[in-house]
Each structure stands twice: as structure tokens, then as C-alpha cells.
Amino acid sequence: MKQLLLAAAIVCTVAAQAQSDKYTAAMQQQLQKFDSAKTVADYENIAAAFQRIGDAEKTQWLPYYWQGIALSRIGWMYFPDEKGVTAVKVSDLGSTVDALAARINAIADKADAVAKDNEAKSEILTVRNMAATQQMIVDPQSRYMSYGAQAADDLQKAIQLNPNNPRAAYLQAMSVYGTPEQFGGGKDAAKPLVQKAVELAKAEQVKPLHPRWSLEQSEKVWATYQ
Incomplete structure (x- = not known):
């Protein structure tokens, strides 16, 4: 009986380690792609991959965090750069950024639900801050009191949780x-x-x-x- 229990324990340990190795390998692969991403399509594909990893793991906050970061990179690409290049029409900027922010905050909710410590929750709040900041800078004059205040609140909480x-x-x-x-x-x-x-x-x-x-x-x- 003891030998059977020991064998079962060994099998479970090996299976758990294999799952952990698979998760680590999948995350590393997407992080490498993240570092070389350049286009909206690149970041969308990476974000989708991180979501699949997070949904498969269910208890890891990092896949959702990186999914949010990938989408926030897209958000910055919506605004004209120093050459005036933007990924969307100026007339569509507000609605496009707001829709993206809604996606990012939904992802942050999933990350926060499985985050277990203040350091993790602080990181998640920085993702929320960037989403709200992007919403605010669409039109700072009219959006500061709403999205600007939200961005400031998220950032203050992030710093309080992890100075x-x-x-x-x-x-x-x-x-x-x-x-x-x-x-x-x-x-x-x-x-x-x-x-x-x-x-x-x-x-x-x-x-x-x-x-x-x-x-x-x-x-x-x-x-x-x-």
C-alpha cells in the first residue's frame, strides 16, 4: 500500500513539473516575441497567446498581465508619433481607445482575481493606469476629471502596495x-x-x-x- 501511495505521489510530482515546464516555455516564447513586436498585429497575436496561456493555467496572473501590457502598447500606437503616424483615424481615436481600455481592464480583473500578493497587484494597477491615461489624453481638457482622476488613483494605489x-x-x-x-x-x-x-x-x-x-x-x- 505504501509503495502504491509513493508511486502515485511520484507520478503527480512529475506531472506537475511537466505542466510547470510547459507553462514556463510557453511564456518565454511569447516574451521573446513581445520584445521584437512592432505592429498592432504583432501585439494582438501576442496578447491572444498570453490569454490562451492564462485561461489554460487558471491560477497564474502573469499571462493576463502581459496580455494587458501588449494591448497597452497598441494603445500608444493609436496616438500620432513624432512623424504623425498613427494606427487609427483621428476621428476614431476616442472610441477606439475606450474600447481597448475596456478590454485591458477586463483582463486586469482576471489577473487581479488570481494575484496573491501586493507586488502582483501593484503591477496590475500600472496596467490599469496606462489604460486610463490613454483614455485621458484623447482629450485632456474634457477627460481629465474622469479618466485622469482614475489614472492618478490607480497609480497611487500601485505605489502604496509596492513603493x-x-x-x-x-x-x-x-x-x-x-x-x-x-x-x-x-x-x-x-x-x-x-x-x-x-x-x-x-x-x-x-x-x-x-x-x-x-x-x-x-x-x-x-x-x-x-
């Missing part, structure tokens, strides 16, 4: 950076926050599959002060 979150620090710095000087923002006001974001990112001990972006972004902004 050492480099991504929350970066987003806070960018929020101040993009705020007009007459309202307490601007490049000079953001400088200590940008420096903090760089320092936190450099000090971070990144775990496999976990969020690891923000250092490159923070250093790029910090370089403008040098």
Missing part, C-alpha cells in the same frame, strides 16, 4: 513630466522622480517571467537631463 515598483515610479515620473508647469508639473518637477525610477529599476532583482520593463524607458528620459 519599490520601478514601473509605477516611471509612470509617476511621466505623469508629472507631461503635466503643465502651471499645474505643478513639467520636466524640472519630474527630474527627481525620473532619477528615482532609474535607481529602482537598476536595483530590481527581476524574477523569471515577471515584469521587467521600465529601465530602458527611464534611462531614455533621464538622458534628456544630462
Whole structure:
């Protein structure tokens, strides 16, 4: 009887390890694709893959987190870049960004439902912050009181849950950076926050599959002060 129980335990352990290895391999594959993605189609495909992984695993928040991040990258592509290039018509910007934000927040809900610690929940809130920020900058004058306030609330909660979150620090710095000087923002006001974001990112001990972006972004902004 003891031998049967031992054999069953070994089988279960091996099966669990195999499932874990499969999950890790699938996540690593999509993260590699994420790092080289360039188009809306690229990010949509990656987001769909992360969703499949999350739905299959059911207890992992990271697939949904990365799905949200992939979609948020699409959101930034909707706005004209320095060359005036955008993925959507200006007339469709508001409705398109709002629809994307709804998708991102639904994904964040799924991630939050299985997240077990403050660090994870802090990361999820940064995804919500970016969705609300994108909604706000469609028309800051008319949308600040709603989406701007939501973005600020999400960011404040993210920092409270994990004061050492480099991504929350970066987003806070960018929020101040993009705020007009007459309202307490601007490049000079953001400088200590940008420096903090760089320092936190450099000090971070990144775990496999976990969020690891923000250092490159923070250093790029910090370089403008040098």
C-alpha cells in the first residue's frame, strides 16, 4: 500500500513539473516575441497567446498581465508619433481607445482575481493606469476629471502596495513630466522622480517571467537631463 501511495505521489510530482515546464516555455516564447513586436498585429497575436496561456493555467496572473501590457502598447500606437503616424483615424481615436481600455481592464480583473500578493497587484494597477491615461489624453481638457482622476488613483494605489515598483515610479515620473508647469508639473518637477525610477529599476532583482520593463524607458528620459 505504501509503495502504491509513493508511486502515485511520484507520478503527480512529475506531472506537475511537466505542466510547470510547459507553462514556463510557453511564456518565454511569447516574451521573446513581445520584445521584437512592432505592429498592432504583432501585439494582438501576442496578447491572444498570453490569454490562451492564462485561461489554460487558471491560477497564474502573469499571462493576463502581459496580455494587458501588449494591448497597452497598441494603445500608444493609436496616438500620432513624432512623424504623425498613427494606427487609427483621428476621428476614431476616442472610441477606439475606450474600447481597448475596456478590454485591458477586463483582463486586469482576471489577473487581479488570481494575484496573491501586493507586488502582483501593484503591477496590475500600472496596467490599469496606462489604460486610463490613454483614455485621458484623447482629450485632456474634457477627460481629465474622469479618466485622469482614475489614472492618478490607480497609480497611487500601485505605489502604496509596492513603493519599490520601478514601473509605477516611471509612470509617476511621466505623469508629472507631461503635466503643465502651471499645474505643478513639467520636466524640472519630474527630474527627481525620473532619477528615482532609474535607481529602482537598476536595483530590481527581476524574477523569471515577471515584469521587467521600465529601465530602458527611464534611462531614455533621464538622458534628456544630462
